[in-house]
Amino acid sequence: xxxxxxxxxxxxxxxxxxxxxxxxxxxxxxxxxxxxxxxxxxxxxxxxxxxxxxxxxxxxxxxxxxxxxxxxxxxxxxxxxxxxxxxxxxxxxxxxxxxxxxxxxxxxxxxxxxxxxxxxxxxxxxxxxxxxxxxxxxxxxxxxxxxxxxxxxxxxxxxxxxxxxxxxxxxxxxxxxxxxxxxxxxxxxxxxxxxxxxxxxxxxxxxxxxxxxxxxxxxxxxxxxxxxxxxxxxxxxxxxxxxxxxxxxxxxxxxxxxxxxxxxxxxxxxxxxxxxxxxxxxxxxxxxxxxxxxxxxxxxxxxxxxxxxxxxxxxxxxxxxxxxxxxxxxxxxxxxxxxxxxxxxxxxxxxxxxxxxxxxxxxxxxxxxxxxxxxxxxxxxxxxxxxxxxxxxxxxxxxxxxxxxxxxxxxxxxxxxxxxxxxxxxxxxxxxxxxxx
Numbered sequence: 131x132x133x134x135x136x137x138x139x140x141x142x143x144x145x146x147x148x149x150x151x152x153x154x155x156x157x158x159x160x161x162x163x164x165x166x167x168x169x170x171x172x173x174x175x176x177x178x179x180x181x182x183x184x185x186x187x188x189x190x191x192x193x194x195x196x197x198x199x200x201x202x203x204x205x206x207x208x209x210x211x212x213x214x215x216x217x218x219x220x221x222x223x224x225x226x227x228x229x230x231x232x233x234x235x236x237x238x239x240x241x242x243x244x245x246x247x248x249x250x251x252x253x254x255x256x257x258x259x260x261x262x263x264x265x266x267x268x269x270x271x272x273x274x275x276x277x278x279x280x281x282x283x284x285x286x287x288x289x290x291x292x293x294x295x296x297x298x299x300x301x302x303x304x305x306x307x308x309x310x311x312x313x314x315x316x317x318x319x320x321x322x323x324x325x326x327x328x329x330x331x332x333x334x335x336x337x338x339x340x341x342x343x344x345x346x347x348x349x350x351x352x353x354x355x356x357x358x359x360x361x362x363x364x365x366x367x368x369x370x371x372x373x374x375x376x377x378x379x380x381x382x383x384x385x386x387x388x389x390x391x392x393x394x395x396x397x398x399x400x401x402x403x404x405x406x407x408x409x410x411x412x413x414x415x416x417x418x419x420x421x422x423x424x425x426x427x428x429x430x431x432x433x434x435x436x437x438x439x440x441x442x443x444x445x446x447x448x449x450x451x452x453x454x455x456x457x458x459x460x461x462x463x464x465x466x467x468x469x470x471x472x473x474x475x476x477x478x479x480x481x482x483x484x485x486x487x488x489x490x491x492x493x494x495x496x497x498x499x500x501x502x503x504x505x506x507x508x509x510x511x512x513x514x515x516x517x518x519x520x521x522x523x524x525x526x527x528x529x530x531x532x533x534x535x536x537x538x539x540x541x542x543x544x545x546x547x548x549x550x551x552x553x554x555x556x557x558x559x560x561x562x563x564x565x566x567x
Contacts, residue, residue: 346508
């Protein structure tokens with residue numbers, strides 16, 4: 131994925147036509163590149179209600195452009211197939227009815243080949259529309275196409291995440307993309323970054339794309355705080371487990387303790403104990419748990435329990451954003467094609483080849499970091515008008531905020547103000563934690 135980004139222009143300015151088209155075409159090709167290791171049978175599987183079949187992601191992201199770009203802007207536009215509008219709408223109620231999410235995996239038709247034909251058709255028509263739009267129309271198209279690019283980048287991340295779950299559910303333990311074993315080094319002992327409290331600003335500012343939930347920029351009051359200079363590792367999490375972390379109700383939120391017992395949690399998702407050793411399933415197959423890597427695939431409940439066990443807490447959303455001010459967006463993203471978190475580089479040594487220089491604090495990439503903040507609207511928040519207003523605003527209930535991106539996130543998709551959110555009991559996404567106090 132190119133690091134080039136499309137900026138949202140001022141009202142009096144227009145979009146760079148060629149840059150917009152190039153970003154669109156590059157992004158569409160990247161989605162399909164992520165599917166290259168798959169066999170045809172892999173495209174259709176849905177392993178639980180949170181996972182969608184890969185072919186559904188391919189179709190839904192094309193539906194987005196057909197529904198919000200092509201249909202409203204091409205006179206007499208004929209949809210590629212009359213039923214695709216129903217089959218591949220996700221949750222946009224204002225756009226019409228949609229096929230139940232839990233039934234996406236029972237659709238053997240349309241075929242994978244037909245879905246790729248749909249993608250090609252939508253891509254070509256979108257490019258043609260952008261190439262021939264006058265400057266005024268291009269300005270309007272640029273807004274929704276840029277939103278569509280970022281929407282599809284989110285689905286690229288979900289593709290990686292869902293493919294991992296699909297392959298994990300297969301007893302054959304298939305490999306998505308092989309990765310050589312590389313000796314890792316233990317990161318330095320955790321250090322603490324200290325920040326003065328007071329009134330600070332958070333929320334998006336400046337130029338460039340942003341989602342509506344990152345606005346408006348507003349003032350928050352912070353007490354003095356400290357935040358860890360790296361993520362929690364597998365070795366540290368194993369200490370928690372060996373100290374009875376999953377058997378001590380005093381460490382857990384009430385809902386977390388209930389969920390732990392209901393789902394029989396004993397370790398992070400994808401971990402399995404074999405002959406006294408812990409192994410974890412990765413997109414490179416089953417591997418021994420590397421003690422130096424960041425712990426991943428833990429729920430908010432597990433992250434919160436670990437923090438309480440350690441005598442610390444999770445950072446709040448404003449603290450995290452304040453702490454990363456001025457830090458470059460470098461790290462282990464999907465662009466590296468590692469598809470798994472990597473250890474922090476020891477500060478006194480050259481970074482291992484699997485790390486990116488300057489990214490030793492791991493604020494970006496590797497794992498989405500749970501915060502202690504509920505996903506709520508910023509003061510004065512206003513969703514976008516129309517169906518795209520359902521994108522973020524209607525989920526502002528019963529969810530917790532995560533920050534920073536992961537090894538499945540495109541690097542040019544993330545920023546310091548980006549707000550991800552999930553229900554606290556979920557852990558199939560690349561989720562981890564750092565501590566604060």
